[in-house]
Amino acid sequence: xxxxxxxxxxxxxxxxxxxxxxxxxxxxxxxxxxxxxxxxxxxxxxxxxxxxxxxxxxxxxxxxxxxxxxxxxxxxxxxxxxxxxxxxxxxxxxxxxxxxxxxxxxxxxxxxxxxxxxxxxxxxxxxxxxxxxxxxxxxxxxxxxxxxxxxxxxxxxxxxxxxxxxxxxxxxxxxxxxxxxxxxxxxxxxxxxxxxxxxxxxxxxxxxxxxxxxxxxxxxxxxxxxxxxxxxxxxxxxxxxxxxxxxxxxxxxxxxxxxxxxxxxxxxxxxxxxxxxxxxxxxxxxxxxxxxxxxxxxxxxxxxxxxxxxxxxxxxxxxxxxxxxxxxxxxxxxxxxxxxxxxxxxx
Amino acid sequence: xxxxxxxxxxxxxxxxxxxxxxxxxxxxxxxxxxxxxxxxxxxxxxxxxxxxxxxxxxxxxxxxxxxxxxxxxxxxxxxxxxxxxxxxxxxxxxxxxxxxxxxxxxxxxxxxxxxxxxxxxxxxxxxxxxxxxxxxxxxxxxxxxxxxxxxxxxxxxxxxxxxxxxxxxxxxxxxxxxxxxxxxxxxxxxxxxxxxxxxxxxxxxxxxxxxxxxxxxxxxxxxxxxxxxxxxxxxxxxxxxxxxxxxxxxxxxxxxxxxxxxxxxxxxxxxxxxxxxxxxxxxxxxxxx
Numbered sequence: 277x278x279x280x281x282x283x284x285x286x287x288x289x290x291x292x293x294x295x296x297x298x299x300x301x302x303x304x305x306x307x308x309x310x311x312x313x314x315x316x317x318x319x320x321x322x323x324x325x326x327x328x329x330x331x332x333x334x335x336x337x338x339x340x341x342x343x344x345x346x347x348x349x350x351x352x353x354x355x356x357x358x359x360x361x362x363x364x365x366x367x368x369x370x371x372x373x374x375x376x377x378x379x380x381x382x383x384x385x386x387x388x389x390x391x392x393x394x395x396x397x398x399x400x401x402x403x404x405x406x407x408x409x410x411x412x413x414x415x416x417x418x419x420x421x422x423x424x425x426x427x428x429x430x431x432x433x434x435x436x437x438x439x440x441x442x443x444x445x446x447x448x449x450x451x452x453x454x455x456x457x458x459x460x461x462x463x464x465x466x467x468x469x470x471x472x473x474x475x476x477x478x479x480x481x482x483x484x485x486x487x488x489x490x491x492x493x494x495x496x497x498x499x500x501x502x503x504x505x506x507x508x509x510x511x512x513x514x515x516x517x518x519x520x521x522x523x524x525x526x527x528x529x530x531x532x533x534x535x536x537x538x539x540x541x542x543x544x545x546x547x548x549x550x551x552x553x554x555x556x557x558x559x560x561x562x563x564x565x566x567x568x569x570x571x572x573x574x575x576x577x578x579x580x581x582x583x584x585x586x587x588x589x590x591x592x593x594x595x596x597x598x599x600x601x602x603x604x605x606x607x608x609x610x611x612x613x614x615x616x617x618x619x620x621x622x623x
Numbered sequence: 624x625x626x627x628x629x630x631x632x633x634x635x636x637x638x639x640x641x642x643x644x645x646x647x648x649x650x651x652x653x654x655x656x657x658x659x660x661x662x663x664x665x666x667x668x669x670x671x672x673x674x675x676x677x678x679x680x681x682x683x684x685x686x687x688x689x690x691x692x693x694x695x696x697x698x699x700x701x702x703x704x705x706x707x708x709x710x711x712x713x714x715x716x717x718x719x720x721x722x723x724x725x726x727x728x729x730x731x732x733x734x735x736x737x738x739x740x741x742x743x744x745x746x747x748x749x750x751x752x753x754x755x756x757x758x759x760x761x762x763x764x765x766x767x768x769x770x771x772x773x774x775x776x777x778x779x780x781x782x783x784x785x786x787x788x789x790x791x792x793x794x795x796x797x798x799x800x801x802x803x804x805x806x807x808x809x810x811x812x813x814x815x816x817x818x819x820x821x822x823x824x825x826x827x828x829x830x831x832x833x834x835x836x837x838x839x840x841x842x843x844x845x846x847x848x849x850x851x852x853x854x855x856x857x858x859x860x861x862x863x864x865x866x867x868x869x870x871x872x873x874x875x876x877x878x879x880x881x882x883x884x885x886x887x888x889x890x891x892x893x894x895x896x897x898x899x900x901x902x903x904x905x906x907x908x909x910x911x912x
C-alpha cells in the first residue's frame with residue numbers, strides 16, 4: 277500500500293452513542309446519547325421533518341436503530357405517534373414504508389447509505405419505485421464519510437445502483453440548507469426518491485435555504501469560463517474552495533451543484549460544454565455509475581469537450597479518518613484544484 | 624358496501640372456488656403457461672376472503688377504511704383477478720387479454736393498473752412488511768381496519784418475513800392477519816426437504832403472534848377462523864396456517880413437482896376442465912407433507 281497521509285483527529289462524534297462524561301453530571305440521558313461535538317454543524321433532518329409534520333399529517337419518519345446518529349430523534353420528540361424505529365432491519369423498514377405510502381402517508385426512512393441503498397436496493401426498486409410510492413429513502417453517511425469504520429460502512433456504489441432504478445428520483449444534499457430545500461420540495465413530488473447525504477453535518481454551502489430549489493434543475497454557484505466543475509453532495513463545498521485556489525492561479529471555474537442525479541439537468545451539462553469547453557465531475561462515489569457516468573451519457577456523441585470523471589477509483593477504500601481518505605483520493609479542495617489543472621493541461 | 628358475516632352459503636363459496644380454478648385454467652391457456660397449482664391450493668381461501676370476510680367496496684376501490692388484502696404470494700394472482708372482476712372492480716372481458724402485450728394483467732399483480740389490488744407483489748418475502756406498514760398507517764390515521772397478507776409456505780424461507788413478524792409483534796399490530804397457504808411444496812420439492820419451515824405455528828408464537836391452524840380447503844374451518852379474528856387494536860398479530868394441497872382439484876397436479884408452472888396441451892385442457900366442472904373429489908394427498 278502506498279504511504280498514507282498522516283491526517284488524524286477529525287471529530288467523528290456524530291455517530292457516537294456514548295461519552296466518557298460521568299452520567300451523574302447529566303440531567304437528560306438524551307444529552308449523552310448521540311450528542312455530537314459543538315464543533316460540528318447541526319444535523320437538521322429530524323428537526324426539519326418535525327416542522328413540516330406540524331402542518332402535514334402525511335409525514336412519518338422511520339429509522340433502523342440510528343435515531344441519534346441521524347437525529348430523527350428530534351422528530352420523535354415532537355411527533356412520537358408518527359415515528360417508527362424498526363431496529364436493525366432495513367429491508368423491513370423500507371418495505372413497511374411502502375405499505376404506509378400505499379395508505380396515504382409520506383414516509384421518510386433514514387439510515388446509513390450502505391444499509392438502505394445497498395441492503396435495501398430491491399425493496400427500493402420493487403416496493404417503492406415500481407408502484408410509484410412516495411417513499412423518501414434517506415441514505416446518510418454516504419461515500420467514504422464513515423472513514424475508519426471501513427468498507428462495510430462506506431457507500432460508493434449507491435448512486436450507480438439507485439440511478440438505474442426506473443422512475444426513482446435521486447438527489448444529493450450538499451449541506452443543511454440544501455437538505456431543508458430537498459425535504460420541503462419532496463412533499464409535492466410524485467414517486468419514490470433516494471436522498472443522499474454526507475454526514476448530515478457537512479460544511480456550509482448555502483447560507484440560507486435555496487429559494488428556488490427544483491428537482492432536476494442544477495444550481496450554478498459560481499460563474500467561470502475556463503472550465504465547469506459539476507459537483508454533487510459533499511463535494512460541492514470543496515469544489516467551491518477549489519475554485520478559489522484556481523482563481524488565484526488565473527483560472528475561472530464555473531461551479532455547479534448537480535444536486536439531482538436523476539433526472540439530470542442535461543441543459544446545464546450541455547451549456548457547460550458549450551460555454552466553458554471543459555467539464556470535471558466531482559463526487560464522493562465510485563467513478564463508475566454515479567454523477568460522472570450520468571454526465572458522460574449526456575455528452576457522448578453530442579458535445580466534444582474536455583472531460584474527466586473524478587471520484588473514488590474502482591476500488592475499496594483503505595481505513596482512515598475521512599480527511600485522510602479525501603486527501604488520498606484528491607477529493608479535498610487542493611486535490612480537486614489539481615485535477616482541474618490537469619484536465620485543462622491535457623490535450 | 625360489503626360487510627363480513629353475511630349469509631353466504633358454503634355451496635356458494637364452493638362454486639366460487641370452482642370458478643377460480645376454471646378461470647385459472649382458461650387464463651393460463653391465453654398466456655401459454657400459468658401457476659396452476661399454487662392458485663388451486665388457495666382457491667377456497669380466496670373465495671372465503673372475498674365473498675364472506677373482507678370489508679371492501681368494489682364501487683370505491685380506494686375506500687380508505689377498507690380492509691386490505693396483500694397477496695404476498697403474487698404468483699397466485701391469476702386466481703384473484705377473476706374474483707375481482709366478478710365483484711365488479713373491472714370489466715371481466717379485460718381478462719380475455721390476460722398477459723398479452725399491454726395488458727394490465729401479468730402473472731404478478733400491479734396495483735397501479737388493476738383496481739382492487741392493494742399492493743403490487745411478485746418478489747417473495749415482502750408482503751408481510753407491506754402489511755406492517757399498512758397497519759401502522761391505519762393506526763396513525765385512526766382507522767379500525769384489518770390488513771390480511773397471504774403468504775406461501777416456501778416464502779417463509781425469506782428472512783424479511785421474520786423481520787416483519789418481529790416488527791408486527793413489537794408494534795402490537797393486532798389488526799395484521801397473516802395467512803400462510805401451507806401447500807407443502809416449493810419449486811424444488813417438499814419444503815421440509817428443501818428448507819424446512821415447520822413448526823410454523825411455534826415459530827410465529829415465539830415471535831409473539833396468536834396462531835391458528837386449519838384445513839384450508841374446508842369452508843367451515845376457514846370461516847370459523849376468519850370470524851374468530853380479533854378486530855384491529857393493540858395486541859398480538861394473528862396468524863392462520865391453512866393446510867392445503869398444492870394443485871388441489873386436478874388429480875395430476877396435486878402435490879406434483881411438475882406443475883408449479885405448466886401448460887395444458889392437447890386434450891389435457893378439456894380433460895382438466897371436465898374434472899374441475901365435476902367438483903372437488905376427496906384428495907389422496909389430504910394429509911399434507
